[in-house]
Amino acid sequence: MTWWKDSVVYQIYPRSFMDSNGDGIGDLQGIIQKLDYLKKLGIDIIWLSPVYDSPNDDNGYDIRDYFKIMSEFGTMQDFDQMLDEIHKRDMKLMMDLVVNHTSDEHEWFAQYPDFYYWQDQPNNWKSVFGGPAWEFDDKRNQYYLHIFSKKQPDLNWENPNLREKVYDMMRWWLDKGVDGFRMDVINFISKDSELPDTPDGDGSPYFMNGPRIHEFLHEMNQEVLSNYDCVTVGEMPGAAPGDAQKYTNPDNQELNMIFTFEHMDLDGGSDKWDLKPLNLVDLKENLEKWQHALFNVGWNSLYWNNHDQPRIVSRFGDDQEYRVESAKMLATCLHMMQGTPYIYQGEEVGMTNVAFESIDQYEDIETLNMYQEKKEQGWSHEDIMRSIHVKGRDNARTPMQWNDAANAGFTTGEPWLQVNPNYKAINVKQALEETDSIFYYYQSLISLRKTYDVITNGDFTLIHRDHPDIFAYKRETDQETLTVYCNFSANEYDINQPSGEILIQNYESSHEKLRPWEAVVFYEKKGES
Numbered sequence: 001m002t003w004w005k006d007s008v009v010y011q012i013y014p015r016s017f018m019d020s021n022g023d024g025i026g027d028l029q030g031i032i033q034k035l036d037y038l039k040k041l042g043i044d045i046i047w048l049s050p051v052y053d054s055p056n057d058d059n060g061y062d063i064r065d066y067f068k069i070m071s072e073f074g075t076m077q078d079f080d081q082m083l084d085e086i087h088k089r090d091m092k093l094m095m096d097l098v099v100n101h102t103s104d105e106h107e108w109f110a111q112y113p114d115f116y117y118w119q120d121q122p123n124n125w126k127s128v129f130g131g132p133a134w135e136f137d138d139k140r141n142q143y144y145l146h147i148f149s150k151k152q153p154d155l156n157w158e159n160p161n162l163r164e165k166v167y168d169m170m171r172w173w174l175d176k177g178v179d180g181f182r183m184d185v186i187n188f189i190s191k192d193s194e195l196p197d198t199p200d201g202d203g204s205p206y207f208m209n210g211p212r213i214h215e216f217l218h219e220m221n222q223e224v225l226s227n228y229d230c231v232t233v234g235e236m237p238g239a240a241p242g243d244a245q246k247y248t249n250p251d252n253q254e255l256n257m258i259f260t261f262e263h264m265d266l267d268g269g270s271d272k273w274d275l276k277p278l279n280l281v282d283l284k285e286n287l288e289k290w291q292h293a294l295f296n297v298g299w300n301s302l303y304w305n306n307h308d309q310p311r312i313v314s315r316f317g318d319d320q321e322y323r324v325e326s327a328k329m330l331a332t333c334l335h336m337m338q339g340t341p342y343i344y345q346g347e348e349v350g351m352t353n354v355a356f357e358s359i360d361q362y363e364d365i366e367t368l369n370m371y372q373e374k375k376e377q378g379w380s381h382e383d384i385m386r387s388i389h390v391k392g393r394d395n396a397r398t399p400m401q402w403n404d405a406a407n408a409g410f411t412t413g414e415p416w417l418q419v420n421p422n423y424k425a426i427n428v429k430q431a432l433e434e435t436d437s438i439f440y441y442y443q444s445l446i447s448l449r450k451t452y453d454v455i456t457n458g459d460f461t462l463i464h465r466d467h468p469d470i471f472a473y474k475r476e477t478d479q480e481t482l483t484v485y486c487n488f489s490a491n492e493y494d495i496n497q498p499s500g501e502i503l504i505q506n507y508e509s510s511h512e513k514l515r516p517w518e519a520v521v522f523y524e525k526k527g528e529s
């Protein structure tokens with residue numbers, strides 16, 4: 001079954017979505033309250049960021065018990081009710097699968113030390129979150145590997161007993177009725193068994209897309225996934241199109257699609273905190289490369305935003321004068337490509353980045369660690385905060401802006417992370433009341449995907465390749481042609497309008513020029529003129 005090919009996914013970050021009990025933390029009952037809203041938007045699949053029991057060192061990506069719900073979010077009874085309500089509305093649920101690492105408070109860490117990596121003398125790898133990737137354990141008198149936080153020890157997938165435990169857990173959730181998995185940094189699970197030192201402490205060549213990764217994913221597919229009609233997407237930093245072809249080619253029986261990071265790295269320097277403006281030509285060439293590489297081979301996932309990325313309207317758009325126009329343009333550019341689109345909570349109403357003044361207002365472990373590291377390197381407070389305002393993960397994690405009441409209607413209590421101060425101007429209530437809002441534009445894009453086969457199956461041809469501000473492309477099948485024009489600037493441009501009807505546009509009326517941040521999609525059925 002390939003129902004996921006014309007589906008649209010909506011990501012919920014539960015901590016920030018909707019709080020039902022006034023403790024300042026979003027929860028499962030809050031999600032249940034908003035399911036009719038998601039149904040109105042028209043999405044098909046909800047991707048739920050981790051809700052498992054966790055000490056919350058990395059906001060739930062450090063799992064203490066895979067079979068228990070985090071108490072702040074509710075109970076397993078709440079989860080079962082939520083799953084039932086999702087299915088009643090003909091939507092599906094994709095869980096977050098975090099099996100590169102656990103929490104150091106997981107029972108496995110004490111009971112099954114051979115499920116993890118241990119060394120008497122650690123190598124020189126650095127953690128993704130800063131500092132060394134090895135932590136000394138007093139009980140064992142050895143060091144354990146943690147690519148992420150020191151409270152997230154990496155699992156040793158070389159151990160077949162560990163793999164079987166993971167597969168048992170996956171079957172348990174699929175038997176419960178969940179419809180698939182988004183797999184956290186899943187291409188990190190195979191490490192080079194030598195664990196060698198590296199010249200600069202970057203161990204990624206030895207744990208990204210490692211020597212047994214395809215073997216492990218194929219085994220997972222055979223043991224678990226192939227027995228269910230489910231959807232899978234692997235988060236895979238460092239994966240190139242050639243890797244994605246192997247991971248997503250149905251003949252290889254691994255995964256349905258992956259998340260690539262290449263297009264998200266184009267506005268950074270040597271690391272993501274070194275800011276540089278986006279070069280649109282680079283973005284066009286990158287997305288073209290992925291569209292071509294996976295056409296008739298595997299499948300693309302399409303995203304601008306998630307819980308780890310800043311808000312796209314602030315990043316590649318104009319979140320001031322042209323916030324509405326640029327949010328709609330960015331949505332058009334992405335949703336008319338081939339692949340499964342992902343919408344991150346708040347994207348559909350044009351939520352923006354936040355610029356808190358004090359580092360004390362931030363909660364994200366990566367951001368807080370980076371602040372200390374950059375201070376030690378001599379960066380000024382102002383320069384560090386500028387990078388955080390542009391690239392910090394808490395930009396995506398401020399509470400969902402439901403209305404213009406206190407705390408944006410997210411909670412009656414004190415929110416775990418401060419609400420973006422612009423919630424009175426940008427919120428769901430207002431978006432639902434305005435017929436030309438970003439929300440209804442997303443609703444239209446989702447509807448078009450269900451209506452026109454060319455969006456799912458057409459090939460991709462980039463046009464105006466070298467234009468610095470216009471992203472334009474064609475999608476084509478034997479029967480249909482789409483031509484998409486997107487203006488990534490406040491300039492106006494002349495374009496040669498193709499024949500056919502206008503399928504969707506983000507301005508009310510047609511115009512001979514492409515206006516600031518305009519998007520327009522032309523449709524032609526072949527044989528008609």
